[in-house]
Amino acid sequence: CTPTGTVTFFDQGIAIGGATLDANGTAAITLSNLAIGTHNITASYNSDSNFAFSISPQIVHTVLTNSTT
Numbered sequence: 001c002t003p004t005g006t007v008t009f010f011d012q013g014i015a016i017g018g019a020t021l022d023a024n025g026t027a028a029i030t031l032s033n034l035a036i037g038t039h040n041i042t043a044s045y046n047s048d049s050n051f052a053f054s055i056s057p058q059i060v061h062t063v064l065t066n067s068t069t
Contacts, residue, residue, distance in 0.1 A: 042055055
């Protein structure tokens with residue numbers, strides 16, 4: 001059974017986007033609008049009838065420069 005539903009992504013506790021899980025049970029967003037610096041990113045799975053709500057471990061994402069292309 002594959003999870004369905006949505007995932008919300010957070011930067012230091014502030015929601016920065018969401019995505020619907022695909023047929024493989026994965027979700028992703030583009031982080032192109034993050035400011036230069038270090039960001040603590042987490043994701044929360046919003047549950048479905050078979051899988052419970054959960055929060056991912058934190059990852060540290062560092063933006064070194066803003067791209068204009």
